[in-house]
Amino acid sequence: MTQQTSRSEYPRPQFVRENWMNLNGEWEFDFDDDNLGESAAWYTDHAFTRKIQVPFCYESKLSGIGEPGFHDVVWYRKTLSIPGEYRGKRLLLHFGAVDYEAKVWVNGRLVAAHEGGHTPFLADITDAVIVGGDNSIVVKAADYSRDVTLPRGKQYWKEQSAGIFYTRTTGIWQSVWLEPVEPAxxxxxxxxxxxxxxxxxxxxxxxxxxxxxxxxxxxxxxxxxxxxxxxxxxxxxxxxxxxxxxxxxxxxxxxxxxxxxxxxxxxxxxxxxxxxxxxxxxxxxxGMRKVSIEDGVLLLNNRPYTMRMVLDQGYFPDGLLTAPSDDDLRRDIELTKEMGFNGARKHQKVEDPRYLYWADRLGLLVWGEMANAYQFSETYVGRFTREWLQTVERDYNHPCIVAWVPINESWGVPNILVDKRQQQHALSMYHLTKSLDPMRLVISNDGWELVKTDLISIHDYEWRREVLNERYSDKEKALTARPANRWLLVPGFEYEGQPILLTEFGGISFRKSDWEGWGYSGAADEGDFMRRLTDIMEPVHKSPVLQGFCYTQLTDVEQEINGLLTYDRKPKLPLETIRKIVTGIG
Known part of the structure; x- marks a missing residue:
């Protein structure tokens, strides 16, 4: 049983039941800036003053609210009639993701509490509902906008987006649904x-x-x-x-x-x-596939394979972290492949399972990356580890995922070069991930200051062709170059012959829309953009050292205008032109 509403597709495509009820669409909504709702028992009786379209966060246009300011505590309510044919079933209420903490009440009874803004949870609400009658589902979501030890990805802790940080996502941002199941x-x-x-x-x-x-x-x-x-x-x-x-x-x-x-x-x-x-x-x-390393060579299905990836932040102008539709997720993958890429590094976001489904179906390698915090603390370690465990469990079955990236550019571990605790944290995330999933590659700290790692992954935004040609002309030069003035490996962790990949580079800014913004180097027009793109791609193709790359980035995002596509997914050059440059063929 389904109903047509916002994001009406089945939310969990690798574990599908035919009988389900989509709870997306209009919910009642309120801000609770003084955090009084729980003590005032809003979960039993409250006159809600707003409406919101779930699963879109209130900061987004598609929510129907579109207020980007700080509101760290928000409440939702939906009145739901349980069909009579559900009598005798166990009723499972699912949430794809609620950022960051959630409590759920059904008819005034607390049925679930969850921490982690990117991972799913469910509640068995059987004993709290009235079958054949109306039921009240109330959700309290608490986010902590200014807390930089929170696993938050690119969500900025200041009110206005700036630099590499974007508008926050608070509350429900993935689908909500109900499933009737037998006790067994x-x-x-x-x-x-x-x-x-x-x-x-x-x-x-x-x-x-x-x-x-x-x-x-x-x-x-x-x-x-x-x-x-x-x-x-x-x-x-x-x-x-x-x-x-x-x-x-x-x-x-x-x-x-x-x-x-x-x-x-x-x-x-x-x-x-x-x-x-x-x-x-x-x-x-x-899918039957294998990713491995033999004698320092990166293999897919026991054959050498060059990963041609693009950095994909997974943001949308009207939905922010939530795609407006399933077709939008599919189209992002189609555009990625049309431009000659065979993979995507989902950056600072645990992506919607529907994206991974289309990557499985259409054929796109994915590096699964955690949404990082920005500073280190004992609280951060607990939060981060628990959510990463849930992430690996949720996405383990997807054949498209070939690598895990728990940490990026020392986010959350800013003193990892000299702080032994932070080194041990990154090392523990590597070994924890390998203990959960022995069949995929794990990169301990993508970009620089690596500890134990399966790949040497380098971030380098150098744009001069001659410098890139020299830097990646042999292994020793690549390993000692220190782009961004960072050590590639933390002292005490030696290079062990791992494959070397350039996993962030490019970032050429080129304005082709009304968006104002920035990039790592600027192009004046289409011809200049094509020349600059060629100048950084050709040394990568020629390098005898690099076994793959990840170009920054797929689309413009808010004030960043360094995408191959505009924020609304319009190509800045003809797709075939980009494809020839990306593949080095043509």
Missing amino acids: HIRRIRLTPDIDRNDIDLEVFTAGFKPNQSMMVRAKITFQGEFISEDTFSIGQESVSRTIRLEDFNDHGLGRWWTPEKPHLYDLELSLLVDGVVTDTVKSYF
Whole structure:
């Protein structure tokens, strides 16, 4: 069951149920600048004075409010009628993301509390609702606009955007939905492909397990409509692991691996059977791909592969962090590929799962990056670690993600060069991430001041062709250049032969809209822009050292006008011209 409203697509595309209710659209809304709402029990009775369009934050135009000022505590209310056919089900209320802290009440009863502005949470509201009657859902969201130890990404702690920082996002900014499920249902799944063994490791986590019941999972795999396999296996506790061999690999080999050029995906349908009766069915998918390093060479599916990436901040003029529509997310990926890139580094943002879905479907490598804090503290370490754990769990199954970037440019660890605690924090994030996900690459501190890392990733906004040619002409020069006057590796951490990539460069500003702004170097007109772009791209293509790059950036963002596209996604040069420069072909 769905209803057509704002962002009406199913929000969680790797874990799909047919029966669900979209709760996006109009909610009641109020600011609570004095933070009195909870003590005044706004969750039971309050005369709300505003309306807002969820899932758009109040700072955005699409919310219907569009006030960018500081309002750190906000409240939402929606009256919801629960259909009679939901009687006897467990009712799961889902939030894609609420920035930063959230409390949720249903009919005056607290049902959930969550910390972390980029990660999902849910509440089982079964015992709090009236089936067949009206129900009140109230959300309190608290953000801390001036707290620079908060994992905030590019959200500025001053009222007006400036430099590399943009308008804040407060409150609900991803979809809200309700799902009815049986008491025994599937909670989540974990999919780990292994192209060397031709199999997929499947872990299924369930709820409602009872020792006196027979619980089985049936897994059906198809490829482009062709039947591949069907397996049924028992659940002894609340989870089960099973390795499923994909015999079709023996016949088709490379033809069914996932790459940006050929993003082949297998479809997976999971059914939970309790005493022989199906109680839950979930649809998912997976891609068979491998990212690895052998003898210092970066490989995709055991073949050398050059990553041609673009920095993508994931902001939109009218929605800020929230895309106006699913089509807008898809179009960003299409434009990225049309310009010759095979990957994107999602910068300072844990992206909407719908973006990752389209990256899986259309074929785009993604580096998953955490929204960083700006200063270090013990509170920051706890906040950051908890949210990063949730991020890796949420996005683990996406084949498009090939690398994790917990920290960027020493954000949150500004004294990492000399502060042992900050070094240990970055080192712990590397090892923690590897313990959660052994199949992807991890970059401990993208850009400079790296500790243990799988890749040497360099940020360099030099724009002179001759300097770039010399700097990246051999490995020793690249490793000792110190762009931005920063050490590449923290002293005590030696280069271990890792692949070297230029993961931020470019940033050429060129105004082609009404936006005023800045960039790292300025172009006077289209011809100058093309010359400057060529001047920085050709040394990268010629370098015998670099195994990939990430150009800054995909689009203009607010006062930054250094995109290949304007903020409203208009190309600054013909797409084919950009493609020839980016690929070095033509």
